[in-house]
Amino acid sequence: MKTLTSHQLNGTFDGWGVYMQRALQLAENVFNTSPNPRVGCVIVKDNDIVGEGWHSSPGQNHAEVEALNRAGTRAQSAVAFVTLEPCAHTGKTGPCSQALIAAGVASVVIASVDPDKRVNGQGIVDLERANINVFHLTDFDDLAKKINPGYFKRHTFGIPFVRLKLAMSLDGRTGLANGKSKWITSSEARCDVQKYRAKSSAIVTGINTVLADDPQLTVRTSELGLDRRKLENNKISFLHKPLRIILDSKKRTPDTSRIICNSGKVKIFSLLGPEKSDKSGNNVEHIRAECFQERVGLRNMLECLSASFGCNDVLVEAGSTLSTSFINENLVDELIVYIAPKILGRDARPLTEIIGLNRMDDGLQFKVKEVKQIGPDIKVTLTS
Numbered sequence: 001m002k003t004l005t006s007h008q009l010n011g012t013f014d015g016w017g018v019y020m021q022r023a024l025q026l027a028e029n030v031f032n033t034s035p036n037p038r039v040g041c042v043i044v045k046d047n048d049i050v051g052e053g054w055h056s057s058p059g060q061n062h063a064e065v066e067a068l069n070r071a072g073t074r075a076q077s078a079v080a081f082v083t084l085e086p087c088a089h090t091g092k093t094g095p096c097s098q099a100l101i102a103a104g105v106a107s108v109v110i111a112s113v114d115p116d117k118r119v120n121g122q123g124i125v126d127l128e129r130a131n132i133n134v135f136h137l138t139d140f141d142d143l144a145k146k147i148n149p150g151y152f153k154r155h156t157f158g159i160p161f162v163r164l165k166l167a168m169s170l171d172g173r174t175g176l177a178n179g180k181s182k183w184i185t186s187s188e189a190r191c192d193v194q195k196y197r198a199k200s201s202a203i204v205t206g207i208n209t210v211l212a213d214d215p216q217l218t219v220r221t222s223e224l225g226l227d228r229r230k231l232e233n234n235k236i237s238f239l240h241k242p243l244r245i246i247l248d249s250k251k252r253t254p255d256t257s258r259i260i261c262n263s264g265k266v267k268i269f270s271l272l273g274p275e276k277s278d279k280s281g282n283n284v285e286h287i288r289a290e291c292f293q294e295r296v297g298l299r300n301m302l303e304c305l306s307a308s309f310g311c312n313d314v315l316v317e318a319g320s321t322l323s324t325s326f327i328n329e330n331l332v333d334e335l336i337v338y339i340a341p342k343i344l345g346r347d348a349r350p351l352t353e354i355i356g357l358n359r360m361d362d363g364l365q366f367k368v369k370e371v372k373q374i375g376p377d378i379k380v381t382l383t384s
Contacts, residue, residue, distance in 0.1 A: 020042075023082060034310060041083070053069070059092045068100070107132060113136070149161040160201065163315050165316065167337070172351045174349050177349065192379065197219045203242050206322035210246055243264075245268075245269065251272050302331065327354070
């Protein structure tokens with residue numbers, strides 16, 4: 001495999017950066033392809049795009065096959081631009097490396113190497129053994145990884161990428177002293193949250209939130225604000241609803257709660273094993289979790305979501321207690337805070353329950369990734 005930087009993309013390689021950028025755009029056509037990565041592919045011959053494709057959902061054609069199908073015989077001696085190394089194993093579909101070989105492409109250009117140990121370099125080996133030139137555009141590597149943060153983290157560290165969503169007033173409060181918390185933020189902010197749900201393999205909450213708010217934690221596609229084309233692109237992926245995860249150490253989730261009664265799979269992690277007396281519906285699975293400080297161990301839970309359910313990205317929507325636990329255990333990759341332009345007062349409920357800090361240097365430090373206005377609210381995205 002040959003590596004190329006942006007400075008080397010001239011002469012023979014002129015325009016390659018544009019084609020790879022197009023492939024990255026195609027990969028983003030779909031919100032969620034978990035447990036698979038989001039991938040785009042562009043087939044180019046004689047400086048013309050003759051085929052494009054993207055992976056739409058597990059079990060569907062991969063991006064390379066979609067692009068090859070559109071290119072037809074024009075793929076012969078063409079250059080394939082793919083955002084991720086072509087797979088080299090048979091899962092629900094066949095290996096893309098073999099599809100590219102069979103199509104007779106002359107070169108394959110990738111943005112990033114696949115971290116999945118079933119592939120990780122093997123797709124490149126297969127292509128080169130078939131006398132197909134493979135190029136890695138290294139300047140696009142980070143961009144490709146940003147499209148699939150959960151996929152790369154799951155295959156590298158064994159746990160999903162974790163986003164924690166919080167909403168607060170200007171004075172850092174999440175609800176009134178009497179427990180009322182709906183709604184701190186605007187409808188525009190709540191619609192924005194739906195996009196994060198759509199991107200997630202699983203949505204995690206705690207039993208206290210279930211008992212207090214009785215949430216459904218579903219993706220409301222009508223609130224995503226998508227145009228017709230975007231909705232059509234995601235039509236199949238929306239059928240794969242995110243898992244709803246309840247952390248309920250003592251099994252207090254009511255069978256009548258909306259999260260249980262709503263369609264879609266629910267996993268309840270508790271310190272008690274599955275019992276015959278469990279009366280939850282067929283969509284509910286009880287999982288015995290490891291105990292950590294008399295509650296469900298968060299890292300073990302995340303490892304289970306990764307290994308057993310192939311979860312790439314997890315969204316945490318919970319109260320201050322569980323949110324604080326995720327922060328304290330350094331399990332948050334991205335913190336999303338919606339700030340409403342209102343003040344709730346000193347006796348209102350705090351955003352977190354972090355205590356015991358004696359010096360300013362003891363404070364937990366985050367990096368600001370983005371600040372933007374959502375309706376009347378301010379959205380701040382931070383990384384650890």
